[in-house]
Amino acid sequence: MIIPRVPVQHRRLLPDRRLSGPTPWVIAILMMLTLLAAAAGVGLARSANAIGSAIAGRVTVQIVTPNPVTRAEQAAALRRAAAAQPFVLSARAVDREELQATLGQWFGSETNGEGGDDPVLNSLPLPALVDIDFVGENRRRHMQELRALVAAEAPGARIIPHAEWLGPVAQLIGSLAWIAGALVILMTLASAAVVIMTARAALGTHFATIEMLHLIGATDRQITRLFQRRIAIDTAYGIALGTAVAAALLLLIGWQWAGVTSGLAATASLGPGGWALLLALPLLAIALAALTARQTLLAALKKIL
Amino acid sequence: MVEFDGVGLRYGPDAEVLSDISFNLQPGSFYFLTGASGAGKTSLLKMLYLAQRPSRGIVRLFGEDLVSMPRQRLPGFRRRIGVVFQDFRLIPHLSARDNIALPLRIAGVGEDDLSGPVGEMLSWIGLGDRAEAHPATLSGGEQQRVAIARAVIARPQLLVADEPTGNVDPEMATRLLGLFEALNRLGTTVVVATHDIHLISRIENAQMMRLEKGRLADPTGALRYPPANRA
Numbered sequence: 001m002i003i004p005r006v007p008v009q010h011r012r013l014l015p016d017r018r019l020s021g022p023t024p025w026v027i028a029i030l031m032m033l034t035l036l037a038a039a040a041g042v043g044l045a046r047s048a049n050a051i052g053s054a055i056a057g058r059v060t061v062q063i064v065t066p067n068p069v070t071r072a073e074q075a076a077a078l079r080r081a082a083a084a085q086p087f088v089l090s091a092r093a094v095d096r097e098e099l100q101a102t103l104g105q106w107f108g109s110e111t112n113g114e115g116g117d118d119p120v121l122n123s124l125p126l127p128a129l130v131d132i133d134f135v136g137e138n139r140r141r142h143m144q145e146l147r148a149l150v151a152a153e154a155p156g157a158r159i160i161p162h163a164e165w166l167g168p169v170a171q172l173i174g175s176l177a178w179i180a181g182a183l184v185i186l187m188t189l190a191s192a193a194v195v196i197m198t199a200r201a202a203l204g205t206h207f208a209t210i211e212m213l214h215l216i217g218a219t220d221r222q223i224t225r226l227f228q229r230r231i232a233i234d235t236a237y238g239i240a241l242g243t244a245v246a247a248a249l250l251l252l253i254g255w256q257w258a259g260v261t262s263g264l265a266a267t268a269s270l271g272p273g274g275w276a277l278l279l280a281l282p283l284l285a286i287a288l289a290a291l292t293a294r295q296t297l298l299a300a301l302k303k304i305l
Numbered sequence: 306m307v308e309f310d311g312v313g314l315r316y317g318p319d320a321e322v323l324s325d326i327s328f329n330l331q332p333g334s335f336y337f338l339t340g341a342s343g344a345g346k347t348s349l350l351k352m353l354y355l356a357q358r359p360s361r362g363i364v365r366l367f368g369e370d371l372v373s374m375p376r377q378r379l380p381g382f383r384r385r386i387g388v389v390f391q392d393f394r395l396i397p398h399l400s401a402r403d404n405i406a407l408p409l410r411i412a413g414v415g416e417d418d419l420s421g422p423v424g425e426m427l428s429w430i431g432l433g434d435r436a437e438a439h440p441a442t443l444s445g446g447e448q449q450r451v452a453i454a455r456a457v458i459a460r461p462q463l464l465v466a467d468e469p470t471g472n473v474d475p476e477m478a479t480r481l482l483g484l485f486e487a488l489n490r491l492g493t494t495v496v497v498a499t500h501d502i503h504l505i506s507r508i509e510n511a512q513m514m515r516l517e518k519g520r521l522a523d524p525t526g527a528l529r530y531p532p533a534n535r536a
Contacts, residue, residue: 208396213411216411217408217412218380218411
């Protein structure tokens with residue numbers, strides 16, 4: 001049992017000074033940081049996965065033939081040919097208007113980034129783009145087949161796998177998620193260390209009582225349950241406090257995040273699994289604290305006859 | 306009841322504080338342990354109440370070898386021993402009632418069953434009206450009485466007392482000694498370490514154990530080979 005049952009009369013063997021020491025407060029701070037790091041780790045990991053799966057099987061074929069009519073014909077032919085291939089999930093020619101709209105954001109076009117009537121944009125020799133999504137996981141073979149197709153339908157066109165330019169970003173986000181995970185582990189170890197120090201301090205403070213209890217026939221188990229209960233309750237108070245503060249912060253961040261819809265930021269979310277992990281962490285922390293206290297106490301008591 | 310054979314005790318690398326201690330305590334007997342300060346009385350008592358294992362020799366308690374006994378079996382033996390400490394060792398945040406009830410609670414006696422004996426004991430030591438007082442508010446003599454009540458409440462088979470009347474007035478000393486005698490008559494073996502010559506003279510059949518510089522004086526061999534054990 002995480003918090004052992006101890007008769008009321010036995011509980012009085014330890015003076016009732018709950019939340020008087022630093023332990024609950026230190027545990028509260030560590031728990032809050034652990035939950036925030038875990039939330040960041042889960043969010044970043046999901047973002048990295050979302051980006052990774054979105055770009056893994058997608059390529060863009062860039063056709064740069066100088067003649068705009070030939071360029072358009074090659075793009076249309078390639079789209080048709082690609083769409084007919086069994087290894088292609090979808091093939092889509094990117095509209096010139098869509099390209100101009102994207103570029104308009106960077107050119108500061110007066111047409112709110114849509115660029116339709118911008119003479120500068122209209123004068124640019126924009127390449128024709130065909131976005132292709134592969135079927136399945138055998139991407140190397142699909143690339144070889146696509147290269148042959150492109151050579152036949154649009155000679156000289158460039159094939160750009162999205163993983164080449166978004167991959168490093170996904171890797172960076174993935175690395176940050178791992179760092180957040182490592183922080184969770186480090187803070188868990190720090191919490192365990194705090195519990196060990198608390199248990200040892202409690203033994204030192206109450207040594208006279210423990211010695212007396214031993215001499216009148218108390219077993220290690222009886223004494224351990226007494227201290228384990230106290231430490232588990234003190235720790236649970238700290239964990240509850242830290243969890244409450246972390247929950248408030250996460251709700252605030254989530255509320256602000258809801259307004260972010262653009263780019264990579266929109267891919268970050270906790271998901272049901274992430275929320276379940278965050279809910280489980282405080283319970284695991286209480287169990288870890290109780291177990292750590294129990295083992296520390298039993299090891300220390302064995303040194304006394 | 307208790308058998309020591311060639312027992313020696315040393316703390317760390319220092320010389321032995323007790324050497325070649327051999328005696329055989331008979332069930333239901335009353336012993337006074339005497340000796341000058343530093344003679345080793347407290348060390349000997351510590352071995353008797355299982356706070357210390359000997360460095361050498363054989364210690365048998367209630368028929369079992371305690372030297373090689375696993376420590377997890379010790380609590381069961383300790384519950385059969387009552388101890389009165391020279392410095393009382395009351396738990397400061399517990400009331401007199403709770404201090405006295407402690408051995409019964411540790412032994413698993415229910416609250417309904419212990420309130421009667423604890424109340425009687427409080428009355429007997431004259432602290433019936435101070436049951437809820439904490440040790441810090443009790444005089445030295447009152448604390449001594451609570452410590453003695455705690456030692457005897459569970460009717461131990463062996464009672465070990467270290468200067469149990471050192472802080473009480475003569476009248477209370479007589480009453481406490483009467484309690485020890487009564488327990489002894491009920492079969493409890495009593496060992497009392499004391500400097501008080503008057504106390505010793507009050508118990509008719511008590512036997513003397515005298516320690517001199519860490520050795521037990523036993524010129525007649527009566528302690529090692531009590532009459533009942535002699536061939």
